[in-house]
Amino acid sequence: MVQTSSPEIQETDAERQPPPAPEYSSWISQDRSTDAASVTMRREAAELVERVMTHYRDNTTHEAEGQWTEPVAHYHDADRWQREMDSVHRSVPLPLAMSAELPRPNTYKALDVLGVPVLITRDRQGAVHAMINACRHRGAKIIEPGCGVSKRLTCPYHSWSYDLAGELRGVYAEKTFGEVPREGRSLIRLPAGERAGIVFVSLDPAAEHDLDAWLGDLQPLLEGLRLAECHHYGTKELTSPNWKVTLDGYLETYHFASLHPKTVFETNLSNMMAHDTWGPHQRIAPALRPIAQAVELSPDKRDPGECVGPIYWLYPGLAIAGGWRQKIAVSLVLPRTATESVTQQIILLREPAVTEEERQAADRFGEWFYEVVRDEDYATTYGVQQGLQALSGTDFVFGRNEPGLQHFHRTIHQHLENTARAAR
Numbered sequence: 001m002v003q004t005s006s007p008e009i010q011e012t013d014a015e016r017q018p019p020p021a022p023e024y025s026s027w028i029s030q031d032r033s034t035d036a037a038s039v040t041m042r043r044e045a046a047e048l049v050e051r052v053m054t055h056y057r058d059n060t061t062h063e064a065e066g067q068w069t070e071p072v073a074h075y076h077d078a079d080r081w082q083r084e085m086d087s088v089h090r091s092v093p094l095p096l097a098m099s100a101e102l103p104r105p106n107t108y109k110a111l112d113v114l115g116v117p118v119l120i121t122r123d124r125q126g127a128v129h130a131m132i133n134a135c136r137h138r139g140a141k142i143i144e145p146g147c148g149v150s151k152r153l154t155c156p157y158h159s160w161s162y163d164l165a166g167e168l169r170g171v172y173a174e175k176t177f178g179e180v181p182r183e184g185r186s187l188i189r190l191p192a193g194e195r196a197g198i199v200f201v202s203l204d205p206a207a208e209h210d211l212d213a214w215l216g217d218l219q220p221l222l223e224g225l226r227l228a229e230c231h232h233y234g235t236k237e238l239t240s241p242n243w244k245v246t247l248d249g250y251l252e253t254y255h256f257a258s259l260h261p262k263t264v265f266e267t268n269l270s271n272m273m274a275h276d277t278w279g280p281h282q283r284i285a286p287a288l289r290p291i292a293q294a295v296e297l298s299p300d301k302r303d304p305g306e307c308v309g310p311i312y313w314l315y316p317g318l319a320i321a322g323g324w325r326q327k328i329a330v331s332l333v334l335p336r337t338a339t340e341s342v343t344q345q346i347i348l349l350r351e352p353a354v355t356e357e358e359r360q361a362a363d364r365f366g367e368w369f370y371e372v373v374r375d376e377d378y379a380t381t382y383g384v385q386q387g388l389q390a391l392s393g394t395d396f397v398f399g400r401n402e403p404g405l406q407h408f409h410r411t412i413h414q415h416l417e418n419t420a421r422a423a424r
Helices: 036-058 078-089 211-224 243-248 356-386 403-423
Strands: 068-071 094-098 107-113 116-122 128-132 146-149 168-170 192-195 198-201 231-240 268-278 281-288 311-314 318-321 327-337 340-349 395-398
Touching: 036 211, 036 268, 036 281, 068 403, 078 327, 078 403, 094 107, 094 116, 094 327, 116 198, 128 192, 128 198, 146 231, 192 211, 198 211, 211 268, 211 281, 211 311, 231 356, 243 327, 243 340, 243 356, 243 403, 268 403, 281 403, 327 356, 340 356, 395 403
Parallel strands: none
Antiparallel strands: 068 395, 094 198, 107 116, 107 146, 116 128, 192 198, 231 340, 268 281, 281 311, 311 318, 318 327, 327 340
């Protein structure tokens, strides 16, 4: 876990040795699936490569119509943060797990979201459920955060037990405790649904979400990535700054050359990408260095996975990087307070790492991703956060070459406006 005072992010550039870039291998060029989603994904990938190649030939990038200014106070004002949490995180379906984290019946993922202990399970029939991770006897946390396997959920406090759907099944020493009606003491359920290898949960027990409408035309592209067929290799967590300070760094490629000269910039071109939106969601598609050679090839000879590195971003805070490759890095950013968030880094593999060589390759990939984000991205964004109060009364400016940031903040504004309008 990274803290703001961690000595690891106090190192100078001369002291820190950047991790060697991991070896990437394309998956999309090897995919031969004939289902509609896969065919759509490959066709759209070829079109996306052409768009990015146009930027490469012209030395351009996708641009918004103009610049956008965002008041600095919007990043550190505690009242606004609370309104954001109510209008966004407590209102929309949150992408809280990858299906691969619950790969088979009787598996679970537990995590804390805005102070709410959430438990996601897959029951013995394979259906996904979500519930508040608190026993109905005295409120103890039933499962500690993380992923695991269990046929029964047993409270460590007094051994009340529940099945994977949250139904109360056992009361320890019920003869002396007194009879407990089972139907009234199930775990508090949260609305949950699974789409395209991602599990969505609402923190509002009364919410009714249409996930198909929420994902819209992005859903077929996500389904084409076949994330549900991936294997969960591991998860690491980092403490990170304010959620918007953190996420701003995920939504542009403008900083690659300056902040990541010996890491990300070794494989990605800087300030060169395509950009697309689907409702609140979006995708940035940076140009990869092999595009310089692929530009001379005919379209049927190009490997999309070597030319473009699309990052699919699900509002309000899930980034899927490497979806066209054999190894995928998923970042889940969750707010904790107005000044702190937590980032889960979830590593998925197309094929399980069985041999020692495969495990070492997966370890290198995960470690590279973790260290670059910790030592370069988050070390810098902690510095951003330290200056917020001093800059209060001013604003930040997002350039035309930062359409992802503009779309993100515009969407937050819209949610706040919709909530205020509904309250009037």
